[in-house]
Amino acid sequence: MAIGCGQASAQSGAAADFLGGPSLYSDVARYASFGLHRFGSPGDRATTDWIAAELKAAGFGVEFQPLVLGRQYVVESGRVLAGGAEIAATPFWWPPEDKASFRLTAPLIRDGDAKGKILMLDLPYDRGAYLGPGHRAAIREAAARGPAAILLTIGNPGEARFAYNVTQEDEPWPVPVMVVARQDAAAFENALKAGESVTFEVAGHYERNVAGRNVVARLGSGKGPTVVVSTPMTGWYTCVCERGPGIANFLALARMVAAEKLPNDYVFVATAGHEIGHGGMESFLKHGAPAAAETLAWVHLGASNACYSWTKEPNGFATDRKVDASLRFLVLSPSAASLVGEAFAAVEAQKLVAEKQAVGELRDVQAAGYRNFLGMAGLHRFFHTPADDLKTTGPEILEPVAHAFADAVRKIAARGEGAFK
Numbered sequence: 001m002a003i004g005c006g007q008a009s010a011q012s013g014a015a016a017d018f019l020g021g022p023s024l025y026s027d028v029a030r031y032a033s034f035g036l037h038r039f040g041s042p043g044d045r046a047t048t049d050w051i052a053a054e055l056k057a058a059g060f061g062v063e064f065q066p067l068v069l070g071r072q073y074v075v076e077s078g079r080v081l082a083g084g085a086e087i088a089a090t091p092f093w094w095p096p097e098d099k100a101s102f103r104l105t106a107p108l109i110r111d112g113d114a115k116g117k118i119l120m121l122d123l124p125y126d127r128g129a130y131l132g133p134g135h136r137a138a139i140r141e142a143a144a145r146g147p148a149a150i151l152l153t154i155g156n157p158g159e160a161r162f163a164y165n166v167t168q169e170d171e172p173w174p175v176p177v178m179v180v181a182r183q184d185a186a187a188f189e190n191a192l193k194a195g196e197s198v199t200f201e202v203a204g205h206y207e208r209n210v211a212g213r214n215v216v217a218r219l220g221s222g223k224g225p226t227v228v229v230s231t232p233m234t235g236w237y238t239c240v241c242e243r244g245p246g247i248a249n250f251l252a253l254a255r256m257v258a259a260e261k262l263p264n265d266y267v268f269v270a271t272a273g274h275e276i277g278h279g280g281m282e283s284f285l286k287h288g289a290p291a292a293a294e295t296l297a298w299v300h301l302g303a304s305n306a307c308y309s310w311t312k313e314p315n316g317f318a319t320d321r322k323v324d325a326s327l328r329f330l331v332l333s334p335s336a337a338s339l340v341g342e343a344f345a346a347v348e349a350q351k352l353v354a355e356k357q358a359v360g361e362l363r364d365v366q367a368a369g370y371r372n373f374l375g376m377a378g379l380h381r382f383f384h385t386p387a388d389d390l391k392t393t394g395p396e397i398l399e400p401v402a403h404a405f406a407d408a409v410r411k412i413a414a415r416g417e418g419a420f421k
Contacts, residue, residue, distance in 0.1 A: 001084055009207040014057065015220050015242065018255040019402040021395025027251055028244035028398070032390050037243065039234045040072045040210040047233050047247075051270050052215045054251050054306035055103070059258040060217035060268065064290055067272055069279045072166050072210040073100065076203040082108070082179060083196055085187045088386075091202055092139075092152060092177035093166045093276070099176045100206050105199040108191050118198055119147035121190065123153075125155035127379060129303070129360070131164035141157045143174040145152035149200055150177045156292035157310075158317075159183040163236040167277040172293045181385075213282045216288055219258060220265030225296035227412060228267045228289065229253055230281070232274035232302070232361060241308075246301035246376075249402045253299075256406055262413040265295060269307065271361065281361045287367045292369040295421070297412050299334075299405065300375030304328065306397045307380035317381065323397050325349055328378035331362050336374040343408035347375065347400055372407065372420045 017023055030050065033314070034043040048064070056062045071094075078089045079251065110120045121142045123135050142150055150173075151339075154162040159182045163342075178200055180188070191198055231250040235242050255266050267290060269359045272282030289295075309324035310317045325348035332340050334353055358366040380389040412419045 008093055018252045018259070018291055019399065023397035024245070024248040024252060024398040024402055025107070027107060027120065027248035027393040028240065028393060029390060031244045031247050032238060032240045035238060037234050037239045038072070038213050038236060039069065039209065039276055039279070039400065040074075044234050044272060048213050048215055048270070049274065051233065051247065052217075055215065055217040055254055055268060056257045060219045062215065062217045065216050065284060067212040067214055067280055067283050069212065069276065070208065070272050072163040072207050072208060072276065074205055076205075078178065078202045080178060080205070081199040081201070082187045082191045083194070087177045087180055087184045087187060088161065088332050089180045089200070090161050090163065091204060092173065092286070093163070094170055094172040095204070096172050096174065097206060099202075100204045101202055103199065103201050105197050106147055107195070108151065108188065108198045110192060112148040114145040115251075116148050117349060118149050118151050118200070119145060120151050122153045122191065123155065125157070125162070126152040126347065129165050129379070129384065131166050131170070135164065137171060138280065139177060147175055151174050151198070152179045153175050153182045154179065155182060156383075156385065158171055158382040158385050160387045160389050163275070163384045165275045168279070169277075176202070182291070195276065212280070212407070214272055214284055215270040216252065216284070217268040219247050219267065222265060222267050223414070224290070226265040226267055226290040226294055227296055227409065228298045230269045230271060230298070230300050230315055230365075231268050231359065231410075232280070233331060234274050236270050236275055237386045238389055240389050241306070241380055242303045242383055242388055243399055245306040245393055245401065246303065248398060249301050249305065249405055252402050253405055253409055257409065261380075262410065274337050274361065276296050278361055282382070283365050285364060289368075292371065294373065295370055298365050298373040299369045299409060300331075300360075300362050300373065301405070302362065302375050302377030304378035304383060306374040306379045307378070307392050308394065308403045309398065321394060321396065322382070323348065327380060328361065328376065330374070330376055331358050331360075332374040333366070333372055337373050338407060339411060339419050340374055343411060344404045347404045
């Protein structure tokens with residue numbers, strides 16, 4: 001008996017280390033160290049290798065699931081020259097194929113005849129992650145005025161260059177669309193008033209049939225029932241708080257499940273291609289995911305599950321190192337309401353009971369017929385911008401989320417179908 005108690009104590013201590021803020025933040029920092037995380041990039045490949053190695057070290061059987069997406073656009077550099085200022089800019093996906101790289105100098109205008117000129121366009125922020133019909137229509141309408149290119153700002157709380165997720169099926173824009181930060185708008189307003197031309201300079205290229213990988217890790221007897229745990233790996237920029245906390249929690253849960261030898265079978269999947277069509281999740285659901293009827297639960301660690309709240313001040317942005325609960329969402333099937341109420345009692349978040357519609361990659365999970373699911377997703381001030389870096393999260397807000405997910409997984413293991421009412 002004494003030996004058994006000692007083993008249980010050791011397992012509990014190990015799990016506490018896995019779920020501790022410093023350990024979680026260390027994994028976030030490692031993810032950040034790989035740089036840009038767009039699908040098919042060196043950062044994507046390095047992230048995939050790292051996650052696979054960590055899951056293998058935890059005791060899982062690990063494999064790469066090959067993934068090929070039809071196209072990706074690769075930006076090597078992008079800038080706008082206006083009134084002597086050099087301003088960072090990013091082409092808006094998808095650019096015209098014959099303008100993957102280009103240099104253009106033309107007058108800047110907002111109103112009037114746009115033919116052959118650079119047209120300024122500002123889009124409002126809609127607290128969304130996906131390019132929607134309203135924004136598509138606004139860009140198409142602007143392009144129909146015949147400009148040589150469009151200079152685009154997208155309102156967002158971080159006032160930085162913003163990107164919307166797109167799909168593989170989206171058509172390229174008729175003319176180049178360059179996104180700049182709203183905080184740089186003064187330079188363009190000055191050029192507009194002075195009647196000066198501005199210059200776009202872009203170096204980039206398209207790649208076809210772009211190879212990527214999901215990481216799929218399995219633990220258990222293979223006799224079921226199965227618990228699936230998923231997290232996306234890719235995004236527009238460094239994605240530190242968009243992706244980092246979810247990946248850190250994902251790894252912590254895997255280490256905990258293995259160390260505590262929890263019952264059931266487990267499949268942990270880290271998916272690629274999120275920002276350009278959810279390709280990784282789609283591929284896994286079609287080839288490799290356990291059947292819905294054999295799956296006890298699906299746990300998803302989505303975007304921005306532990307990010308600081310910020311306020312705008314005269315000298316920039318400041319944080320109180322707390323979470324803005326209005327931007328964080330617990331997404332769950334109706335059957336998981338009681339479980340989530342217990343496990344996440346200490347985690348402030350809005351609840352979305354997905355009777356009709358989930359969000360993010362849980363939309364795909366729900367649409368595929370998985371009946372018991374729960375996950376977290378959200379936004380933060382620097383979401384989908386280059387400003388999403390290591391300052392956006394910290395150990396003290398990562399730890400409560402990790403403990404809540406761990407509690408939910410332990411309860412699922414202990415109660416089985418009884419966890420879902």
